[in-house]
Amino acid sequence: MTDALQNFKAEFFKALAHPARIKIIENLRDAEKSVTELQALLGMDQSGVSQQLGILRAKGLIVARKNGTSVFYSIKDPLLFELLDKVRTIFNNHLIDTKDMLGQLENGPQPVTFAAVSSFGRELP
Amino acid sequence: MTDALQNFKAEFFKALAHPARIKIIENLRDAEKSVTELQALLGMDQSGVSQQLGILRAKGLIVARKNGTSVFYSIKDPLLFELLDKVRTIFNNHLIDTKDMLGQLENGPQPVTFAAVSSFGRELP
DNA sequence: AATAAGCATTCAAATATTATAATATTATAT
DNA sequence: ATATAATATTATAATATTTGAATGCTTATT
Secondary structure (H helix, E strand, O other): OOOHHHHHHHHHHHHHHHHHHHHHHHOOOOEEEEEHHHHHHHHHOOOHHHHHHHHHEEEEOOOEEEEOEEEEEEEEEOHHHHHHHHHHHHHHHHHHHHHHHHHHOOOOOOOOOOHHHOOOOOOOO | OOOOHHHHHHHHHHOOOHHHHHHHHHOOOOOOOOHHHHHHHHHHOHHHHHHHHHHHHHOOOEEEEEEEEEEEEEEEEOHHHHHHHHHHHHHHHHHHHHHHHHOOOOOOOOOOOOHHEEEEEOOOO
């Protein structure tokens, strides 16, 4: 794989690495939204919303359409939603794993393995 | 969508938001690798590799298997690769868009080189 | 022209991440 | 026991991101 593609991926994921930006994108699933609309939907102040939109726009994930004094944002590539859906599936898999682990706790002490290093989703002790 | 899922997505993408970590994951596509092997493949020093592995491990993207004095890492959920492949597709779509845009310039059709899209990720003018 | 609405940008403080070097741990071999 | 190889952790300086307040820019209305 080329360096350009690797860097693209890293930059792309960096654009998604913030709860507010995830929320914005999720709110653009069905239709474009103005900044004011998003502001209300996210419960954030105007400056914050505009800043996060600016980041998503700079990274090319969303596009802006200006109408009068309003700016309407929409997702550039709908594949983005498939991406988010895939992460949801991974999240569900994660839940199942956790459930399995919890189930095994009830079966009494288990042999101690290197699993101590592979704790899921939380910081190591 | 629940807050938990939104935060999971953001944390998940944060784990992927670094070129070195992308490289690590790509190198785990076909088989597990030891830290030393990854160190050689990435051209990074031991500490750096181990730290990035630690982040991926803490976020639950990879799992560790200890064998003697070596630790072998592998991807936990193969869906991760589908995720990366989808980003590659988005990258390709992005290239096509850029090519179209260049073609519409007044100067007439221009040779499209990869450098033409190297501006991805920088701030807007 | 003056005002207001809707957004974007700028700035600085707070926080988080990264890179580098040094040190610690663990398992194996001598 | 000591040494060595492989990996992990810690400390810290450098850098980047986030947050919140303030300011500036367009566009529409009066």
